[in-house]
Amino acid sequence: xxxxxxxxxVAASSAALAYLAVGDAKRRRxxxxxxxxxKAWQTWLAIAGVLAPAVFLLYGGGGAGFVVWCxxxxxxxxxxxxxxxxxxxxxxxRVTGGMAAAGRILRTMIRAARGTEDTDDRLxxxxxxxxxxxxxxxxxxxxxxxxxxxxxxxxxxxxxxxQPSGQ
Amino acid sequence: xKSLSQSQLKRLTAVHGWSGTVLGLxxxxxxxxxxxxxxxxxxxxxxxxxxxxxxxxxGGLDGKIRPIAERMTKGYLEEIAVWATxxxxxxxxxxAHARNPDSGxxxxxGTLFRLDGTTGAELARNEGFVFTKPEWFEASALEDFxxxxxxxxxxxxxxxLILTGILGLSMMAAGVTGFLMHRHLIRDLFVAARxxxxxVTARDRHVLAASWGLLFAFLLGFTGSFFSFAGTVSLPLIxxxxxxGDQKAMRETLFEPAVTPDPRPAALTDLDAVVARSTALAGxxxxxxxxxxxxxxxxxxxxxxxxPQGSLAWxxxxxxxxxxxxxxxxxxxxxxxxxxxxLYELIWPLHTGDFAGTLSKAVWVGLGTAMCYVIxxxxxxWVRRREDTALWRGFxxxxxxxAYGLPFAMTAAAYGFFLxxxxxxxxxxxxxxxxxxxxxxxxxxxFAGDGDRLAQRFRRLLGAACVVLPxxxxxxxxxxxxxxxxxxxxxxxxxxxxxxxxxxxxxxxxTRQPHGRAAGGPLPEPAE
Numbered sequence: 001x002x003x004x005x006x007x008x009x010v011a012a013s014s015a016a017l018a019y020l021a022v023g024d025a026k027r028r029r030x031x032x033x034x035x036x037x038x039k040a041w042q043t044w045l046a047i048a049g050v051l052a053p054a055v056f057l058l059y060g061g062g063g064a065g066f067v068v069w070c071x072x073x074x075x076x077x078x079x080x081x082x083x084x085x086x087x088x089x090x091x092x093x094r095v096t097g098g099m100a101a102a103g104r105i106l107r108t109m110i111r112a113a114r115g116t117e118d119t120d121d122r123l124x125x126x127x128x129x130x131x132x133x134x135x136x137x138x139x140x141x142x143x144x145x146x147x148x149x150x151x152x153x154x155x156x157x158x159x160x161x162x163q164p165s166g167q
Numbered sequence: 168x169k170s171l172s173q174s175q176l177k178r179l180t181a182v183h184g185w186s187g188t189v190l191g192l193x194x195x196x197x198x199x200x201x202x203x204x205x206x207x208x209x210x211x212x213x214x215x216x217x218x219x220x221x222x223x224x225x226g227g228l229d230g231k232i233r234p235i236a237e238r239m240t241k242g243y244l245e246e247i248a249v250w251a252t253x254x255x256x257x258x259x260x261x262x263a264h265a266r267n268p269d270s271g272x273x274x275x276x277g278t279l280f281r282l283d284g285t286t287g288a289e290l291a292r293n294e295g296f297v298f299t300k301p302e303w304f305e306a307s308a309l310e311d312f313x314x315x316x317x318x319x320x321x322x323x324x325x326x327x328l329i330l331t332g333i334l335g336l337s338m339m340a341a342g343v344t345g346f347l348m349h350r351h352l353i354r355d356l357f358v359a360a361r362x363x364x365x366x367v368t369a370r371d372r373h374v375l376a377a378s379w380g381l382l383f384a385f386l387l388g389f390t391g392s393f394f395s396f397a398g399t400v401s402l403p404l405i406x407x408x409x410x411x412g413d414q415k416a417m418r419e420t421l422f423e424p425a426v427t428p429d430p431r432p433a434a435l436t437d438l439d440a441v442v443a444r445s446t447a448l449a450g451x452x453x454x455x456x457x458x459x460x461x462x463x464x465x466x467x468x469x470x471x472x473x474x475p476q477g478s479l480a481w482x483x484x485x486x487x488x489x490x491x492x493x494x495x496x497x498x499x500x501x502x503x504x505x506x507x508x509x510l511y512e513l514i515w516p517l518h519t520g521d522f523a524g525t526l527s528k529a530v531w532v533g534l535g536t537a538m539c540y541v542i543x544x545x546x547x548x549w550v551r552r553r554e555d556t557a558l559w560r561g562f563x564x565x566x567x568x569x570a571y572g573l574p575f576a577m578t579a580a581a582y583g584f585f586l587x588x589x590x591x592x593x594x595x596x597x598x599x600x601x602x603x604x605x606x607x608x609x610x611x612x613x614f615a616g617d618g619d620r621l622a623q624r625f626r627r628l629l630g631a632a633c634v635v636l637p638x639x640x641x642x643x644x645x646x647x648x649x650x651x652x653x654x655x656x657x658x659x660x661x662x663x664x665x666x667x668x669x670x671x672x673x674x675x676x677x678t679r680q681p682h683g684r685a686a687g688g689p690l691p692e693p694a695e
Contacts, residue, residue, distance in 0.1 A: 002476075003526050024357035031362075062477030064516075064523045068530055071383060071520070075533035078379035081357045082372075 006065045009053030010072040014080065016049030017073070021080050021088075031085045176348060183344040187545050188562075190337045192569050193320070195542045197334050199573050200317035201391070202535025205520055205528050209658045211253030211310035214584060216646040217656030218255035223284030224453045225446070228257075229438040231287035235259055235280055236435070236461045243277045244461040250454070252306035256290060257282040260297060260304075261461070264415065267296050270324075273414055279303055301594060308593035309584040312601065313577065318395075321598065325399040332395030338388030338538075341545075345377050352378055369551050373544040380537040387538065390518035424485045424497050429465040436491035441468050444493065445484040450475040464489055469497070474522040480512035543570050564621065568612030571625030572605060578632040579604025585636075585643045623677045630673030637663035 020043065021027065023036040050073070057065035083091065111121070171179065187194075203210070212218055228249065236247055243261040250258050262277025274296045281291040293303040305311040312321075319327025346352070356378055360371040377384070402417070410417040435458065442453055449472035459467040466488025471481055483497040498508035516522035520531025546566045553559040583600020587593045608625070615624055640663070641647055651659040 003524070006523070006526060021357040026354055027357045027359065030358055062479075064474065064477050064479050064527070067479060067517070068523050068527050071527075071530040071534050074379050074383055075530065075537055077356075078376055078537055081379065082359050082375055084359045084362070 005060070006057065006068050006072075009057050009065070009069055010076065012053045013050045013069070013073050014076040016046045017077050018080050019046045020050070022085075027081075027085070033085060170350060171347065179344045179348050183341055183348060184545075184549050186337050186344075187341055187542070188549055190334055191542055191546045192565065193330070194334045194338055195539060195546075195569060196320060196573055197317060197331055197391070198338075198387075198535055198538045198542060200313060200577070201387075202532055202539065203577060204314050204317040205531045205535065207310050207314050208253060209528075209662070210313065211305075211307035212656070212658040213662040214307045214309040214581070214640075215254045216644075217651060217654060217659050218251075218253060218284075220251075220255035220284035221655075222452065223251045223255055223257050224249070224442065224456065226439055226442065227287075228442060228456075231257060231282055232259055232438060232458075233435070236261060236458075239278065241462075244463075245459070246275075247458040247461055248275075249456040249458075251284060252281070252304075253310065254306040255284040256306065257284050257287075258304055262297070265296075267299070269296075269299070274298065302592075307584075308597040309581055311594070312580055312584075312597045316577075316601075328395045328399045332392045332399070335388045335390075335392030335395060339385055339392070342377075342381055342384040342388065346381055349374060349378065352381075366548075366551050369544065369548045373541065373548050376537055376544060377541045380534065380541055383534045384538055384541065386517055387534070390514050393514050394518065421500050423459075424467055424469070424494065425502050426459070426465050426467060429463065431464040432462055433464040433466065433489045435461055435466055435488050436468075436486075438468070441486045441491050442470065444491070445470040445472070445486065448484060448493065449482045451482065454481075458488060460488065467494070474516065479516040479522045480509075481515070563618060564612055567618060567622050567625070568608055571622065571629055572608030572612065575608050575625065575629050575632060576601045576604035578629065578636060579607075581636055582632070582639060585640050585645070588643050626673045626677035630670045630677060633666045633670030633673065635670075636666050 023038050023043070025035055028035055054066055054069050054073075057069050080088075232247065232249060236244060239261045242263050245263040246261070248258075248260040248262070252258060259280040259282060260275070260277055262275045264273050265276040266272070267274040267276075275298055276296055278292060278294045279297045280289060282289055291303075293300065297303055301311045302308070315321060317331075319331055321327065322330055349355070355374060358371060358375065360368045360375065362368070403414075406412055406414045406417040410420070438456075438458075442456070446453060449470075451473040453470050454473055455471040457469045459465075459469065468486040468488050470484045470486070472484065474480055475482065480499070483499070485494045485497050486492065487494055498504050499512040500508040516527075520527045520534075543566065547563070550559050550563040550566065554563065580597050580601035583596040583598075583603070584593045586600075587596035608628075611624065611628070612621065615621055646654070646656060646659050648660055648663065650656075
């Protein structure tokens with residue numbers, strides 16, 4: 001059993017533990033949070049999600065991975081449970097933000113490697129260009145009427161162009 | 168779980184609390200040093216500036232060992248032990264067994280050669296009861312000290328081992344009584360410490376960490392006691408009961424392969440070929456080699472391997488010393504595989520976490536840290552319930568002083584080691600550094616500030632000690648970071664960075680506002 005498989009199993013179990021912690025009724029009551037409406041099967045599924053990686057490790061390649069998993073999940077479970085909900089939420093936001101940023105960087109890198117850009121990129125570039133032109137126009141004609149706000153329509157990213165400014 | 172009556176609960180609380188109070192500080196010392204000792208080998212590598220050769224046992228042994236064996240007298244050829252030091256040197260130890268007049272026990276007596284792991288050049292040579300002189304066979308005084316501190320709290324044998332054995336039992340007892348006392352183990356499994364600084368908050372912290380660490384508290388306590396009592400109580404008892412006090416006969420029956428004595432002279436087979444074959448069979452590197460009866464027809468070559476991937480137990484392969492035949496895998500105890508032997512084989516990996524490389528060791532450090540937290544938070548909870556008494560407030564200061572003083576003293580031991588390296592004896596100054604660090608912390612605990620301010624001062628002190636340590640290491644001639652990267656000395660770089668990060672985190676922790684209760688704050692209250 002490779003180290004990577006053990007790490008993945010611990011990560012999967014920790015994610016399921018985090019799910020259980022977030023919805024734990026007593027934890028939410030103690031910290032004055034409204035109860036989360038969860039079905040029993042969802043909780044049981046999460047419990048299965050905690051234990052399934054251990055079964056995989058146990059039958060997949062000897063006892064070492066399983067014992068490491070037991071130890072790691074004990075420590076991870078404690079760390080997850082000991083983090084108060086507000087702090088956990090703040091950490092969650094930071095992690096989500098970090099992952100989103102990492103995703104953006106990754107996308108940019110992939111596009112740079114491919115030497116291509118997608119529709120969103122072109123639209124973003126176009127919008128920036130239009131904004132720059134508007135700013136320049138506003139600079140030259142300070143009395144001009146304000147333009148209608150631009151907005152995107154739907155996922156297709158179709159952009160309404162600004163209306164002529166009343167000349 | 169069956170609910171207990173009030174009187175039963177009261178008795179259990181008394182057993183749990185008083186055993187923790189009486190032995191808690193010593194138990195913390197054993198667990199904290201054990202947590203550090205998990206990385207003992209890596210600490211040794213870091214302290215000596217990395218290993219010159221990471222696999223001196225992998226090949227080229229025959230040409231190094233045979234010339235030594237050929238010039239030894241027959242008496243010393245009863246066993247030749249070969250192992251690598253943290254520096255990457257080779258220790259070759261032809262020896263016999265003799266009664267040590269100092270201890271009255273049978274010990275290994277012989278000549279220990281320290282060889283360069285790559286060239287085989289002789290670096291040092293010492294004769295006597297080698298294992299009573301750590302400076303002869305250990306590369307790092309720091310590793311030796313930390314392990315000794317964990318194993319027997321630096322108390323002379325056998326009392327140190329008996330003490331740590333009792334502490335292991337008390338850890339198990341605390342786990343069992345805590346389990347029985349806590350009625351809502353599953354329901355409270357995700358309840359973080361309630362906000363504020365009430366008694367119930369302290370209780371939440373202790374219960375939560377203890378609940379998650381319960382299984383391993385029991386496991387580590389049991390395996391630790393097992394090792395402590397094995398040499399001091401169990402094996403002497405077995406030797407008396409089953410072998411009429413003949414320790415040699417007991418050792419041969421339990422731990423040695425079956426051999427029909429044949430004293431006829433015979434040349435030893437090619438050791439390198441045996442090492443290569445054994446490594447291929449075990450699928451893991453060799454860590455220790457013993458050649459029994461070198462130069463005789465009944466010679467045996469024993470090779471201990473790290474646990475192969477996916478396995479917990481070490482592997483001991485046995486080869487015929489004359490023709491190199493593989494004779495089989497020797498069970499840890501006895502000559503046939505058995506459940507007892509299989510269980511015995513699990514004790515070491517389960518206690519030390521030394522079975523899946525850095526990952527398992529890191530997890531064991533996490534478990535040890537959790538155990539330390541459980542012990543300290545338990546003692547703090549006990550004190551909080553009684554803090555209107557001056558005596559218990561004093562005990563609270565002792566808990567804070569020990570909590571921070573022990574890591575500081577261990578760091579001071581490292582300072583003692585590095586500062587004495589160029590011109591003095593590290594095997595003297597490492598424990599002395601620990602003693603001086605401990606005395607400084609005790610003095611600070613007695614004279615400096617109240618509980619919260621004291622803790623903050625300790626954090627700053629410990630943080631500063633951590634940050635400066637890598638600088639001192641390098642200033643005393645230790646390996647620089649650039650060289651460490653070039654030479655692939657991961658332990659050197661990792662430990663330096665770890666100390667720096669730890670120091671910064673401790674400083675950040677110390678600069679937080681103390682959270683002492685304001686005057687007129689809530690008084691001690693029941694936790695339930």
